[in-house]
Each structure stands twice: as C-alpha cells, then as structure tokens.
C-alpha cells in the first residue's frame with residue numbers, strides 16, 4: 001500500500017504534494033520532470049478573464065466592421081490558419097499536458113467579474129481537465145462596496161462555474177475575509193468542491209530613487225505557511241470540502257504541519273521555481289522519514305490530528321494563543337538591559 005496516497009477534489013493522488021499554478025506548466029519538459037520527481041498533481045498557470053474578454057471583443061469588433069456593407073459578411077472574414085486565441089492556446093497546452101502526464105492536471109481560471117467569461121470553463125472540461133481552480137484575485141478598492149457585496153461577487157462566480165461544468169473545482173481564496181468559516185460554508189453551498197488557502201497577494205513596491213512603482217513577485221518564506229496552517233486547523237471539522245494549503249511551503253516540515261492541521265493537499269510553487277523538480281523528491285522523502293519516526297502509516301492517519309476540533313486545548317488556535325504569544329515575549333539578552 002502506498003502510505004502517501006490521498007484524495008483531493010475527489011481525485012486519487014499518489015501523494016498530497018501538488019505543483020501550484022505557475023509558469024512551470026507552460027513547458028512540457030518542466031511538467032514531465034515534476035511528474036518524474038513524484039509530484040501528486042499539477043495546477044496549470046491561469047487563463048485570465050481579461051485575455052478571454054479582450055479577444056472576444058476584438059473578434060466581435062472585427063466581425064462587425066467586416067460585415068458593414070457586405071450581405072455575405074461571413075464569407076469575407078479572413079482566415080488565419082495559424083492563429084490561435086488565448087483560449088485555444090490554453091486548451092492545446094492542457095491537451096499536451098494530459099497526453100504527457102499520468103498525474104491529474106488542474107486547469108486554472110483567474111478573474112473577478114460576473115460577466116459570462118466563465119462559460120469558457122466548458123472548453124477546459126471538454127479538453128480533459130481533471131478539475132479546475134478558480135482564482136478570484138479581487139481587490140475591494142471602492143468605498144461604495146461592502147464586505148457583503150464582495151462575498152456575493154465570489155458566490156456568484158462559484159455558482160456560475162458550477163452551472164457550466166461537471167468536473168470538481170476549488171476556489172483559491174484571499175485570506176482577507178472577516179468571517180471565513182461562515183463564508184466557506186456559503187461557498188460550499190454554491191457547489192465548490194474545495195478551497196485553496198490562500199492566494200498570495202503581490203503588493204506593488206516603491207523605488208524611492210525613481211519614485212515609481214515596482215512590479216516584482218516577492219517569493220514566500222516558510223513562516224508564510226502559518227497563515228494557511230491556522231485557518232485550515234480551524235476549518236477542518238467545520239467543512240467537508242477538500243482543503244488545499246498553499247504559500248510558504250519549502251520543505252517536508254511545512255507539508256507535515258499542514259497535513260496535521262487538516263489539509264487534504266498542499267501546493268508548492270516558489271520552492272520549485274527556485275530549486276527545480278529535485279525539491280519534490282526531497283520533500284516527499286522528508287515526509288516519509290518523518291512519518292516513520294512518528295509511526296504514521298498513512299496520510300489519513302495524519303490528516304487533521306492537530307486540527308482545532310481534535311486537540312484538547314482548542315483555544316490554542318484562538319485568543320488563548322494570541323495572549324500567550326504577547327505574554328511570552330522576552331527581551332533578547334543584553335538589548336533592553
């Protein structure tokens with residue numbers, strides 16, 4: 001029996017380590033090397049709402065102009081045999097990945113608006129995606145928009161996606177919701193099969209010499225995994241949908257901790273970009289070593305054993321922890337003599 005076998009979004013995975021959405025899925029060789037190193041599943045780079053809408057609008061504008069004054073307008077539309085729009089390019093890459101890999105491939109849709117772009121999810125399902133990830137990277141910048149309206153935007157997107165596809169999908173969420181367990185319950189009610197906790201927000205930086213904005217991804221560090229750790233510990237036992245953790249996973253230690261609090265799967269990106277596919281094998285070997293020391297025989301034995309619902313001092317995930325951290329501060333020797 002494979003001790004690392006697990007399930008995520010109803011999919012059978014050989015292990016819980018997933019390559020999260022990143023440019024690595026753009027390159028077939030990179031994807032194969034991730035599979036050879038033992039990755040449990042692969043999430044594709046996102047297909048963006050903006051790309052889908054822009055191309056649709058361009059095509060409609062072009063068609064309307066071409067149609068002006070021509071009764072048989074369709075016949076005048078130029079044929080561009082080699083041209084592929086964003087959706088077609090994405091679908092082709094998905095098909096290539098599905099042909100090359102045995103592990104599940106999860107396609108990623110990224111957008112925020114309630115317009116009809118999500119119907120394109122059907123093309124991804126038809127192309128063989130095993131599941132989908134919906135990344136709603138929404139910044140609530142308007143003072144006129146309330147938290148309730150922001151949540152409704154997400155719920156509408158989830159309901160729309162549910163109405164278009166039959167394959168399971170997860171929603172990649174921001175950590176910035178005021179009442180996450182309640183919101184998660186509503187997302188579950190709209191038909192999402194899982195959650196990815198959390199989306200990493202890339203804040204722009206400022207260059208103080210040129211007085212301009214700097215757009216550069218800041219890579220995560222292991223401490224970032226505590227955010228997902230905390231919320232998954234609280235959510236496990238309050239929801240039955242799949243929970244994937246992401247952000248700050250660099251080694252077997254983060255993977256083990258996130259499984260202990262209740263993650264079904266754990267996503268990794270930055271460590272793979274920085275260290276290559278070998279990091280997958282290292283993390284999995286580290287997990288197996290840790291399991292043997294602690295006499296865990298399966299992932300299901302580990303999963304959730306330190307979730308809030310299962311530990312003897314559940315307050316440790318809530319205000320008790322907060323007070324202990326503040327009370328426990330001690331000055332470094334010699335600093336505040």
Ligand SMILES: Cc1cc2nc3c(=O)[nH]c(=O)nc-3n(C[C@H](O)[C@H](O)[C@H](O)COP(=O)(O)O)c2cc1C
Nearest residue numbers: 020021022045046135200220247248249268269270
């Ligand atoms: C270069 C780069 C590209 C990314 N592209 C996507 C993307 O297309 N869609 C998406 O949902 N997340 C994307 N992400 C975010 C990652 O999937 C992940 O959420 C984030 O990197 C945190 O995980 P980590 O700490 O393991 O890096 C990208 C991250 C990086 C660094």
